[in-house]
Amino acid sequence: MSVRVLVVEDEPLVAEAHAEYTRRVDGFEVVGVAHSATEASRLLGELPVDLVLLDMYLPDGHGLGLLRNLRAAGDLCDVIAVTSARDADMVRRAVAHGVALYLIKPFTFPMFRSKLEQYAEYRRQLVDAPAEVVQDEVDRMLGSLRVTGVAGALPKGLTAERLQETMVELRQPPGVLSARELAERLESSRVTARRYLEHLAEVGVVVRSLRYGGGGRPEVEYRWQHTAAEGGDEVSRPRR
Structure with a gap:
């Protein structure tokens, strides 16, 4: 329903x-x-x-x-x-x-959608819960409402805390990082860094582009979209 x-x-x-x-x-x-x-x-x-x-x-x-x-x-x-x-x-x-x-x-559609999806997951767990719940079930239901901002329902293996760290690093000027550079800053593997960056790209917070130079293969870089992340594609603007 x-x-x-x-x-x-x-x-x-x-x-x-x-x-x-x-x-x-x-x-x-x-x-x-x-x-x-x-x-x-x-x-x-x-x-x-x-x-x-x-x-x-x-x-x-x-x-x-x-x-x-x-x-x-x-x-x-x-x-x-x-x-x-x-x-x-x-x-x-x-x-x-x-x-x-x-x-x-203001907000983007991906941010709006993530809030509704968080709420939908909470409702689904509430409907499926037995008449009497145990602590783990309560924690799981309420936890679905605590996923932050663009996190939405995070892919398996990603955490909201590390996603927030990724966004903090991306906000630093000039607002663009490769997976290699992010991995160095977060002291993580390049594969892990790329997963967080790809998630942000999928929800519209960063955009991908190719970085050329050095004579080798081009590197994928991820650029923070100020408009998208803080209100681009917006349907609402502060008025008061």
Whole structure:
């Protein structure tokens, strides 16, 4: 059964873009789009909704206010914050109010998709879990929501921690590394370094190109895409 999604975003073009991105992810369907807290409350009372993609800045109130009202009414639908709010206090308050995941605008489709896939994996494990769960099952379910950013569901053998280290190294000027150079910085094998770089290339955070020189075979280099990784191909731009 598809995950039924309500998009809550006040800017019409951005709202439609979020809805279209959602439709592109298998297993998700958009059941409604709301441009205000009032409209979102009405639709939540009329439609079956599993997941809300919630902007924090709405014309008639704050997203956290809407979330508080939902919880007070006993509505347990899940929420992913999709917002330009970057301050740590906002993140803390969002988590305290039951936000499952937090996606900062602007973002790319691969980043958006990875969040929905994290959520889908959490739901799958929750549905498959027995009526009473043991600690390992709880840890596994909640762990599926803690995979960071572009990590999504990492290929076997890769870790979120080493992926973060790879991204830190790639952000250093000039923002381009070969697998050999990354391996030297991380003190790992070239094969391992290439796997992390290839994963980032697949999710659109780096681009591959050939580096010529030295008279030997050209070397593949991976260039950090500032626009893609920090908001290129974006559907949402900070406005407040």
